[in-house]
Amino acid sequence: MPSAPPNYDVKKDLRHLYGAKRAIERVDVPEMGFLMAEGEGSPNRSQLYKDVVEALYVTAYAVRAVAGEEVGRKHTVGPLEGLWWSDDLAAFTASRDEDAWKWRLMIVQPDWITEELFRTGLERAVARKDPAAADRVRFGPFHEGPCVQVLHLGPYDEEGPTIARMHDEYMPAHNLKPRGLHHEIYLSDARRTAPARLRTVLRQPVTPTGS
Template sequence: MDKIDLKKELPAFRATRGRFDVVDVPEAQYLMVDGHGDPNTSPDFAAAVGALYPVAYTLKFASRRDLGRDYVVPPMEGLWWAQDMDAFTSARDKSRWDWTLMIMAPDWLDRGAFAAATEAVRAKSGPARLDEVRLESLREGRCVQTLHVGSFDGEAEVLARLHHEFVPANGLRMTGTHHEIYLSDPRRTAPERLRTILRQPVRPAGDPGDAV
């Protein structure tokens, strides 16, 4: 049985260090959990991770067993926002951050498969935030993204250039939510070697719609 690796097959998982690329990101479905506060100290953040991964792996094993379709569980991702977006750049006040942690689920898995996986996890381990995990589609469309190599706190300079230089210089404006894709496991990777895709949905500056 071939094992599909979405991280290698989907162009949206590719980015280049030191360069901002404008990409069109197709709609995809994710396992999601919402939260608020500093990811380094919030118990809700750790509990969200502890609920997402068991569901993601239970879905993977069910897909291989029941559908004959195996795949590599995609990397963790996160949507991040705050009332004042300077909280991500100059201030970096993590206590003010809101977030949604996510793991992509292949499009051949439906809500029935998700419900069955959730109940299987509940019967086995019942993590604290299991009932808050949902399966939801995300459509981002046109985005700007780049690869950041280094610590999470080192993102601030890159984000400042993206927000205040590249976006306006290219006739764009930010819309939607700041998005990060964690290509490295921070538990096994030194901070200076972490690889993270930084993504920002955008629209042409004159396009109607809600802006960030």
């Protein structure tokens, strides 16, 4: 009888993308599938943000269960990720005007997850938990390509100087400019981790200056 396939854990199997280093580095991020949902407003004050986080996790665990039953593959649910933008980059790097933030929250999926498995998982999530923002959750591909990233240690509210260093120091020194959206990967569970020990990957897609 063949042995069961090993459990897939994106933080271990794609360590170079989901671990990062304290020094800013360049990476090439392939296309991957994600559960995702959009919204806007402060992650600290917005009920929508909380509802979307809940809906994504409830769906992610339901999809994992369905995949185990239907294709016999196991995986660890990936970390929460967020794409962030606003009309003014200073809302992140200087003023930290959270009410001006727009976001897409995401959870990466292994490559055997299909639209059909997602739909079955979403239906199960709604039937069992009925999360308030379930209607916002979708499944689809996301491809970033060339990026710079760095591991930030500490509170989310102290990310500004690190983001500014990426944009104002590292990119000009390497003839790069930003494209796409600011990306954060939350490696720590903020409910169980002291703010000073939070680990967050900060990532920014880039393109050569002049392109």
